[in-house]
Amino acid sequence: MKLPEIEIPITEIPLNKNIRLFIKREDLIHPEISGNxxxxxxxxxxxxxxxxxxxxxxxxxxxxxxxxxxxxxxxxxxxxxxxxxxxxxxxxxxxxxxxxxxxxxxxxxxxxxxxxxxxxxxxxxxxxxxxxxxxxxxxxxxxxSNFLAVEGVKHMLDERTKSFDYLCTAVGTGGTVAGISKFSEKNQKILGFKVVDDSSLGKRISELSGKDQIPLLDAHFGGYGKITDENIRFINWFSNEFGIPLDPIYTGKMMQRIFELMDEGFFSQGSKILAFHTGGLQGIEGANEMLRKQGRTLIIE
CATH class of the missing domain: 3.40.50.1100 (Rossmann fold)
Structure with missing residues (x-):
């Protein structure tokens, strides 16, 4: 079976003259087999x-x-x-x-x-x-996430991704960040944003990638699957501001942490940052059912 190659647009998010943030829309690759x-x-x-x-x-x-x-x-x-x-x-x-x-x-x-x-x-x-x-x-x-999955992730990288200083992805089981690390350029910094509180992730990712430990930053905001009011506010603001929907478990939390890190001066001046949108938008419906029962603000679909 041959799956089709589909071009994924890289969207620039305007920030300031010193740092530029882009998002690679892997969520658009297929209507149901989404993202990574x-x-x-x-x-x-x-x-x-x-x-x-x-x-x-x-x-x-x-x-x-x-x-x-x-x-x-x-x-x-x-x-x-x-x-x-x-x-x-x-x-x-x-x-x-x-x-x-x-x-x-x-x-x-x-x-x-x-x-x-x-x-x-x-x-x-x-x-x-x-x-x-x-x-x-x-x-x-x-x-x-296994060794064949890591090999597949190399297709998330191409000529366009080589010019970025930072490559960022959400981390659940570790296969995506392992693949990005394995096939990225030597000068690129890889950042994994953990949405689970799992101390074994670093070792697992190193085994899958064959690389030394990759920096993993906490982005679970209280635990896997937990959705705070601030998460909802950020996701809805981002969707209204840039026209890009984010899921509340993975990419939404990653993007929120990236914005926080920029405010904290984490990234080098003049950096180009690429964040991978890994899909997961199907989960918004279930999240909104839970939020509706709790009388809370819903996530924009």
Whole structure:
């Protein structure tokens, strides 16, 4: 299978005469297989289909609002391949129809297995269980981050990205920042913005990239999936100001931290900064359902 090459516009965000910030719209690469997920799945699926032609099956892991779950379901539908999502949280097994991410994944043909949070944490054991049950399946790790994913991320870099001093991306499972680090220019500074409070990320990223530890800056604002009122204000201001929607879990938090760092004088004078928009906009609907129930301001979709 050959996925199409799609040109992604790099949009400049005017700031001041000394620092210029740009955003690379990976979110526009595909309507459903959005952003970095497209490239993280690229070599995984091509390699699998080169080897497996009969009864293919894609199995992967994620939470109830996972961008990765949504992307794998859409990929399976586009290729006519069955998909199975291993979903964290047995307690939602009887009410997943109320979840916009899972409902959409199901419409794209994905079946689900709901497991307890304790079972979910033991990924090696869980993976082994499904390897035995489905020996012909491609089992993709949570977030899609593995060595083939890292190779796919190199397509997020091109001739246009070589002129930037800083390359910035949100970090969840580490595959995207590992790929950017591995294939960037030697003079470029790579910054990963952690949206999870995970002390093991640095080691995992180094293993995937083959590079020394990459600077990781906290951008979780109280925890993974937590959305503060200030996050909402920033995302809505950014959308109104620049016409670019941001998701509340990854790119929105990264961009907010970048603006804070600029105010703090973190970046060198005259720097050109490139931030990667890694998609995830499908999650806004679910976030707004939660915010609506809490009587809070909604995120612009």
């Amino acid at each position: 997920k497209y490239w993280k799945l690229f070599y995984n699926i091509n390699h699998y289909l080169d080897l497996q032609t009969s009864n293919p099956l894609l199995i992967t892991f994620g939470g109830a609002f996972s961008n990765h779950i949504s992307a794998v379901a859409a990929l399976g539908k586009s290729l006519g391949i069955k998909t199975l999502g291993i979903i964290r949280g047995e307690e939602i097994s009887n009410k997943w129809q109320q979840n916009p991410t899972l409902s959409h994944a199901q419409k794209n043909g994905m079946d689900f297995r709901f497991v307890t949070r304790t079972e979910y944490r033991d990924k090696p054991s869980l993976t082994k269980t499904f390897e035995i049950a489905f020996p012909n399946a491609l089992i993709i790790p949570e977030g899609g």
